[in-house]
Amino acid sequence: MKKVTVSICTGTTCYLMGAAHLLCIDEVLDPYVRDHVEARGAHCLGLCHNEANGRAPFVKVNDRVIADANLTLVLDAVREILEEEN
């Protein structure tokens, strides 16, 4: 089964708006999900330059963009993708 990639943007804009707290995502994933997720920090995703993209911090779950991201939104997206793929 393919892993879901979670790219947490840690460019300065996203970091300022709370990305640092999202980097703890590993701690909140339940063990089953954790095996299927690869979370990592990323350089600026280029989304912060246009307000139309929404508010920072941005997280990409596979190719889905989450604006104003928080752990709940990210986890929901991960779960949805896992369900779709199985």
Add this chain to the structure above:
Amino acid sequence: MFHDNKANRLRKEILLRVARAFFTEQPDKSLNRIPLVMRPKRGESSRCCIYKDRVVLKYRTMAALGFSVENEVDELKPISAYYEEALKRDEPVKPVLTVIDDACSACVTSRYSATDACQGCLARSCESVCPKGAIEFQKGRARLDPEKCVNCGLCMKACPYRAIIRIPIPCEEACPVGAITKNETTGREVIDHTKCTYCGKCLRECPFAAISDLSQIVDVLKQLKAGNAVGMIAPSAIGQLPGTLPQLVSALEQVGFARVVEVAEGADETTRQESAEWAAKMSEGERFMTTSCCPAYIETVERHLPEIKPYVSDTPTPMAFTASNVRKLNPEAVTVFIGPCIAKRVEAAKNPDVDFVITFEELGAILVGAGIDVLECEEAALSTQVHSEGRGFAASGGVTAAVQALAPGNAALEPLIVDGIDRKAISRARTWATSSCSGNFVEMMSCEGGCISGPGTLGNPKIALRQLKDLLEKTPSLKAETVIDNQPPFTERPPSIYMEKI
């Protein structure tokens, strides 16, 4: 303990928009539009309507420009006019925490409430235990009459279903010194400035972000343009912005700081002097000595623990040493302390060597406003004169470890670390003066976890602590300095490579 939530993000977004505006051609226009852009027509509102939201946003923007709501004499005065005024001032505004009246939701005074969990039981212990007859039953369920309730909490203890809960008022709960209380007529919170220690706990805990401190962001932006600012970064900078410490230093140079110094270098000096001071005091028969570097602790002593004052170390703080050194080398330098702390603004106001204080939040906003991404910056060279002791000041236990490493006769040092100053810690401290203290070296930190979890941080304290530990492993220790006693005093030593560039 640390807070990444919507209230906190809103506060940072305002700082960012202010910084961004500064770098545009027409700051006035962007500034005046902040409330409109953030609460557009037909958009969501967090209060009754977008119009009220916009008013509150205007007050928040004023705070970001260094004005409190009380400064508003004319409601029609636009944000841009405050901005012009801010640009004209030469000194930062007097530090003060204020409640944005319109943002304060006037949390319920009646602290106890019966929930749906009430079973309307036969026993009705709550009713029988209430001394004021405040419990009524409506449709078989308990209800507390707020007019009669005196908040004694007996009903909560009596309920076998735990159906009665206590609703805290978050800011009052967070304040360790009872400085924030309700105005009985308006229901809104008011800060008693004679009691406030500027610890920032209420600011963090208020779910409506109704408490604000007055930013110096515009003052610093102006100095950056003038080109004479020296950035003094606190040891806790680690983990507060993306990238490495050397990258952060080069980001600061890019944004306009003429020089950047690590306050850790001053912390090394605090370590040297404080350990010597401790040893001297112990040999004079003193019972204990407390640290002096946490400004919220110092304010707590000033306002609430006068009996402890004789036991507080006289050694200057890392910020004080660093600033005085910068000034000695360049009397024209405009010194800007960059840290996690808002109480440092109070300390700076008392120290002529420190001109401005900004937080990591404010620094982040400045960098983003200027379009600088720390992750894309080169690595600047760091001073070689910084030691693990000084850098270690960033986390709880760090000052103790540093002093312990250096103190003559340190085997006799019995540390007591107060990790977070709350009500209990304050009453405990009071007993040290009157009866006994369980240690002879007491480290006092207002913030739980130490500076890395201060109110002006951006990082996640856990991750920051990990990064700090990694950095400390790579940093040489002061213990390697041979015969410490033969070292000339800090300020007379040849300046480090870093300082030399000034």
